[in-house]
Amino acid sequence: MTATVTPAPGAAPGIAAAAPVIRRRLDRDDVLMRLGIALLIAWLAFTLALPLWSLLSKSFQDRDGAFVGLANYIEYFSTPALFASVFNSLEVAVLSTAIVLPLAFAYAYALTRTCMRWKGLFQALALIPILAPSLLPAISLIYLFGNQGILKELLLGGSIYGEGGIVLAQVFYCFPHALMILVAALSMADARLYEAAEVLGASRLRVFFTVTLPGAKYGVISAGFVIFTLVITDFGIAKVIGGRFNVLATDIYKQVIGQQNFEMGAVVGMVLLVPAIVAFAADRIIQRRQTALLSARAVPLDPKPAPPRDWGMFAFCGVVGGLIFGVLAMSFWASLITRWPYNLSLTLNNYAFGNFDTNGWETYWNSLTLSAWTAGVGTVVIFVGAYLLEKSRGFPVGRAIAQFMAMLPMAVPGLVLGLSYIFFFNARWNPFGFLYATLAIMVLNSITHFYTVCHLTATTALKQMDPEFEAVSASLKVSLLRTMARVTVPVCLPAIFDVSIYLFVNAMTTVSAVIFLYSTDTKLASVTIVNMDESGFTAAAAAMAMTIVFTSAAVKVAHLLITRKLEGTTQAWRRR
Amino acid sequence: MTQDKSTPYLRIERLTKQFGTFTALKDISLEIFPGEFICFLGPSGCGKTTLLRAIAGLDIQTSGRIFQGGRDISALPSSQRDFGIVFQSYALFPNLTVAANVGYGLVSRGLPRVEIETRVNDLLRLVGLPDSGPKYPAQLSGGQQQRIAVARALALSPGLLLLDEPLSALDARVRAHLRVELRRLHQRLGVTTIMVTHDQEEALTMADRIVVMNHGVIEQMGSPTEVYRKPASAFVADFVGTTNFLPAVVAGPDHVRLGEINLACELSVNIGPGQDVTLAIRPEDVVVRNISPTTPNTFEARVAEIEFLGSFCRVGLAINGGDPALLADFSINAVRDLSITEGKVMPVALPPDRLRVFVRPPQAP
Known part of the structure; x- marks a missing residue:
């Protein structure tokens, strides 16, 4: 028989502290x-931080490299012709976002929450524009509504060149990007919430506003920021169809290529960086608030047939999908026409690129080489980088710096990155100057430009x-x-493939990231589209755009087949 | 392996772990002897897993030292320590077969293939899954996966086996079965084992010694019987098993007052008369049979409610004419023989050697 006294807790913290x-x-x-x-860190400093620093410092210099403080900025903001572009860019971005968001939401809703027919077909159709350079919808719109367009009368005397054309083309270009995010957001739903709402007698509309929309809120916000950033940073569309409507992206190009005014180009680049960074930061902050909406016990939602809704959605998707197909088909058709609009007989002459550009098909092979290198080197660097940041222990400062730099490229427009590469690799002190005007510098640029999504x-x-x-x-x-070789990489193989395909397709289609960096020997297919369009060879430009689409599509299909085959062999363990 | 059973195999000295301003482990000292099966028991957040991860070198302690087999391992990374580990998730490599999982550590040792194969087969037989070698982990049940994880942890014949809640992901029936299996395996191999668990039943049935932890300190260390019979604190009495807590006042050098009732018990010297204390007794220690006028600590109680639990009844007793304050477990025999029914008033006794007196009431874990 004993009685015990509990020792006072925390009696001796002072001793332990010593x-x-x-x-x-x-x-x-x-x-x-x-x-x-x-x-x-060294890699990201070399490919991202230092070039951006060069850009920043260039914007404070005059032509001779002397420091002039804010003089360039003052000149920029006191020149109405330049300054107006800020509002033009914002206006186009806001308009495009406002149009794409509800369209993509309804389309995503139809794909995930209804029993509509042909979902697979509609999904595939809507995602095709991702495989095309942004120039393609602009070219198609010119064929449809341009000075010699087949549907020109529909504009009632208005012109497609300008703001309207830009917004229309941007809608087409941004739609699949928004759709992917919204499909992901709407796929995650807890059936129990819907059952509860139904049992409590809520109307369909009320369920939509109290359950569906709040559940997809973060997806909608994210999609909004993605569209906004895509539009404000895109160069190709405004270049082809913008006419005299100036936006920030075309201003940079004009300052640098047209007037050789690098300092003013740097200023516009810095100005363009602001909305992109603000959008990026805002999205990050909002997403951080997101908590796991879906607990492990959630019951997946299985949509039930509701003929009026399903057929209504079918009609809607039919119209949107039809428009997407129409725009794509227009370019393809145009690329096969002998002489628009006088001789509509079909020909393959427009694919003989040598007739329109001295480099001919060489630019296409350059693009393939660039894409292959970007995918190869980029996948290794990005995956190993992500592995290091995810699996290493300790070294908090180094990891935080690397993590920040890995997220940064998302906020840097391709045009700005390309411009900063000019300054960085042309600097007299840079021992890596020999990379300038090579394919290697474009590989570095492309990897960095698309780093964040892959990371x-x-x-x-x-x-x-x-x-x-x-x-x-x-x-x-x-x-x-x-362990990395035997377990991590094999288990992550599907994601590794996704990353490499993403890099390949984007390197194939991008214009903005490389427009400042090519030389005559390393000219790319996407850049050739811009050049041919400038020279009036629109049919050849369409042909080159279609060549890129077909290449990307082929790579994507090959990816699907390989993934399926992989699942049969190396991923056998996933099956029960 | 011959080991001196009297010198500790693992010695932990004044271990403290700080996460920012939060102290997860406060000045922990502990000795574990060769071949022992030790359970770290406590509610979630008590620091038991933190302590295990410090021993494994996965999350190193802020201060304090750890010695294993006489070697100071305090600052060594995991790869230079000698242990096998089984996690709650098992962490089996999903893309490797069971045989490749078990032989994972052996292959890097550069052993010949035949030798690895023999060893893997031995281990699979040891855990009772001799034919599972070519299968993938996903094709096995949870219980089978757990045993493969144990086999993999034992592959390099480590001096120390660490088990981090190895049974908590399994359903009750499998858990009870594997409890026995693990215990048998330990008896056969004699490897010093530390298991972290929040399940008191697991700790009581499996451990040689239990280390009960709460809020980053060790509340009690002892054999299952000691911990159950003589809980060192109200927390331990509350966390391990079921205990009645009754507020009482010290009345003299060897008795306390529970309302109107005088109870004999042993008090430690530093408790004086008039002090508020908490009296603790387990439901199964309340005596109802063979009570004579000389039985100490006898008083009248009214049966307020009876809960039938199969092999016994849990009875709520009202004392001092109030609400039911005392739970008592009576065997079905006793209930039948004494015809215990709701409303019956009868004498019960609280044996003095079963009464524990604590200065503090149990705080919520």
């Missing part, structure tokens, strides 16, 4: 990983892996490199 702090000794893997992170894809895949794999490996005395 004890020496233990620091974990580093093993080979730790050293390797820290070295890796240091290399990643996020890789990070998501890595996060889905059991965080204890590395701990188990350490306890079994197996090096991380070996």
Whole structure:
């Protein structure tokens, strides 16, 4: 028989505080990983931070490189012709966002929440524009509504060249980007919420506003920012169809290529950077508030047939999908026409690019080479980088810096990045100047331009892996490199493929990121479209755009087939 | 492996772990002897997993030292320590077969293939899954996956086996079965084992010694019987098993007053008369049979409610004419023999050697 007294808790914290702090000794893997992170920081500094710094400092210099403070900025903001572009850009971006968002939401709703027919077909159709350069819808619109357009009468004397044309083309171009985000957001739904609403007697409309919309809120916001950023940073559409309507992106091009005024180009670049960064930061802050809406116990929502809604949505998707197909088909048809609009007989002559551009098909092969290198090198750098940031321990400062720099490219317009590369690699002190005007500099530029999305894809895949794999490996005395090769990479293979395809297709279609960086030997297919359009060879431009579409589509289909095959062999373990 | 059973295999000295301003472990000291099966038991957030991860070198302590087999491992990374580990998620490599998972550590050792194959087969037989080698983890049940994880952890014959809530992801029936299996495996291999759990039943049935933790400190360390019979604090009494807590006042050197009732019990010297204390007794320790006038601590109680629980009844007793304040477990025999029904008033006794007196009431974990 004993009575016990509990010792007072926390009786001796003072003594413990005096004890020496233990620091974990580093093993080979730790050293390797820290070295890796240091290399990643160096890479991102070289391909992103330092070029941006060059751009910033250039905007404070005069033609001779002397520091002039805010003089360039003052000149910019006191020249109405330049300054007006800020409002033009914002206006176009807001208009396009306002049009695309409800369209894409309804389309995504039809794909995820109804029992509409032909969902697969509609989804595939809506995503095709992703495979095309942004120039393509602009070219199609010119054929449809331009001075010799087949539907010109529909404009009642108005002109497609200008703001209207830009917005229309942007809607086409941005639609699939918004759709992907919204489909993802609307796919996640908890059927129990809908059952509860139904049991409580809420009307369909009330359910939509109290359950559906709040559930997809963050997706809608994200899609809005993505459209806004895409529009404000896009160069190709405004170049082809903008006419005399100036926007920031075309201003940079005019200052740099047209007037060789690099300092003013740098200023416009900095101005363009502002809305992109603001949109990016706002999206990040809002997304951070998002908590997991879907608990592990959520019951997936299975839409039930409702003929009036389903057929209504079918009609809507039919119209939107039809328009997308029409725009795409217009370019294809135009590329096969002998002489628009006088001789409509079909020909393949427009694909003989040598007749329109001295480089001919060479530019296409350059594009393929660039895309292959971008996909190859980029995938390795980005995946290894994401792995290091996700799996390394300690070294918080290094990881925070690298993480920040990995997110930054999302906020930097391709045109601005390209311009900053001119300044950085042309600087007299830069020992890497020899890279200027080579294919390599465009590879670096493309990897950096598309870094963030790929980084996020890789990070998501890595996060889905059991965080204890590395701990188990350490306890079994197996090096991380070996575990990475035997487990991490095989398990993440689908995500790795996604990243490489994303890089390939984007490097194939981008104009803005490379327009400042090509030389006569390294000219790209997408740039040739701009040049041919400028020279009036619109049919050849359409042909080149279609060539890019077909290439991207072929790569995408090959990707699907390979993924399916992979699932049959190396991914057999996924099956139960 | 011959081990001196009297010198500790694992010694933890004044371990403290700080996460920012939050102290997860406060000045923990602990000795574990060779071949022991130790359970770290406590509610979530008590620091038991933090302590395990410090021992594994996964989350290193802020201060304090750890010695394993006489070697100071305080600052060593996981890869240089000697342990096998099984996580709650098992962390089996999904893309590798069961055999490749179990042999994962052996392959990097550069052992010949035949030797690895033999060892893997031995291990799979040891955990009772000799034919599962070519399967993938996803093709196995949760219980089977758990056993594969144990086999993998044992592959390099570690000196220390760490189990982080290894059974909590399984359903009750499988859990009860694997409890026995794990215990048998431990008895066969004799490897020093530490298991983290929040399930007191698991700790009571499996451990040689239980380390009960709360708020980053060790509340009590002892054999399952000690921890259950002689809880060192109201927290332990509350967390392990079911306990009645009754407010009482110290009345003399060896008795307390519970309302009108005088109860004999042993008090430690530093509790003086008039002090408020908490009296603790387990429901199964309340005596209802063979009570004579000389039985100490006997008083009248009224049966307020009876809950039938199959092999026994849990009875709510009202004392001092108030609401039911005392739970008592009576066997079905006793209920039948004494015809205990709701409303019956009868004498019950609280044996003095079963009464525990605590200065503090149990706080919420």
